[in-house]
Amino acid sequence: MGTTQLEAVQEPKYWHLKTVLIDALDSEFEVGEILPNERDLAARFGVARATLRQALEQLELEGRLQRRRGVGTTVAPPRMGVAVGPSANVWPGAGRDAWHTIGCVEAVAPAPIAAVLGTAADEAVHTIHRERVMQGQPVATELLYVPAASVPGLSPMLTPASHAPAVLRELHTLELDGEDRAVELGSARAEDAKHLDRLPGAPVLVVTSRYFAGGRVAAASVATYRADTCRLTFGDSGTVEVTHHQAEGRRAS
């Protein structure tokens, strides 16, 4: 008896805060503009800083904010459409493909990669480290694995500088039968985070690709994209030109 509880659900403070902030972002702020600092914002909304941060965290996850230690919190631009997996199947590194090589080593593949490649765990693979930059900022790092068995014609003596181009050139002589991709959510390892200019643990989209030739997996890659700034596009058409972000009011009924 007693307390009439017409307010069935009380949504969490940080959730409500998020909607308030989104409204403010859409109406009162420009892209790139810097927000008041967290302590001030928390005081203004009458909540603890940790609560405010929970809201900011989600907004950053959704690509609406960008936070930088020592600098501040800024309004993020709409996510970039990043083409992944063009309709025309092509080998990595062929043509102009938006990646540039950072380094290359020959080593044994880690167990999960060996499983993808279908090679023995102790087999040698060339590992090419590449990076992808769009609009002046790094959006992805990639490790491309090419089993030594896939490029038998490779000349044995290679300088570090000529290693990656030689492997790619050799790879391109094969006929590509098809490719395969998988996308999943992950968190940036320390090394990836540094390349992507984020903190370790930042949310990333991990794209695993397999390249088939001669009935085998001739190469495989694991690419790590910044989840906050990227929208991965697939398929026939070019970059999709939607306004931005996840549809908000896609309610209909």
Added chain:
Amino acid sequence: MGTTQLEAVQEPKYWHLKTVLIDALDSEFEVGEILPNERDLAARFGVARATLRQALEQLELEGRLQRRRGVGTTVAPPRMGVAVGPSANVWPGAGRDAWHTIGCVEAVAPAPIAAVLGTAADEAVHTIHRERVMQGQPVATELLYVPAASVPGLSPMLTPASHAPAVLRELHTLELDGEDRAVELGSARAEDAKHLDRLPGAPVLVVTSRYFAGGRVAAASVATYRADTCRLTFGDSGTVEVTHHQAEGRRAS
């Protein structure tokens, strides 16, 4: 003078905790097994509960743990490979396509959807709500938008039960020229969260699809996949059979 600072970087406690927990998960726990509760775990590691939770949060994001309020934290099975965008272009709802319809209404499209469809903001669209279940648990919800102009032959009088099938049947009479997809990270809206058996704000992979026919966007959909349990697969081959999770030791040099 001065504190010799050989330990250049001190990694955060929660980060170190994460690696310790991963090791424990791999060696001492079975899939589905329930972990000690957060208060006990925090005490065992000598950290505050909030710090422990920061580690658990990332592990859940990476699909290694599953937490349920009132129940506990369990070890998650490897992510499911969920096929998205088969090589053969087909209309949604054609053949057996793993989705089942929940409801259907005719209404005006929200602004971002109208932009994708290239229709006027006040144009009527049929909105079909569908759900995808795999291995007994819901993995995605979808809103499929079909402009009324795309299905001119639709009979005007429809019962709610026959509405969705009629729209799909009419849609399938068109010739599909191609399709388009984009994947980005989002957080679950309250309604989606309920369907996906998650809390609001849970991380999701948002897949936006466009279906082309007659030189126009004849239909579009926004599908929301659970990011913790799903690995989205694209391309020619079927489900990729990797061991699981993001490659851990893909370090080579």
Added chain:
DNA sequence: GAGTGGTCTAGACCACCTC
């Protein structure tokens, strides 16, 4: 050195599930 976001603590209460 001043200001920012990032980490961490030690509590408290709430919503939910199960017994």
Added chain:
DNA sequence: AGGTGGTCTAGACCACTCG
């Protein structure tokens, strides 16, 4: 009723950037 994870507080200190 008792136990679980989810939310929230009010502090503290640290790492980083910049003028």
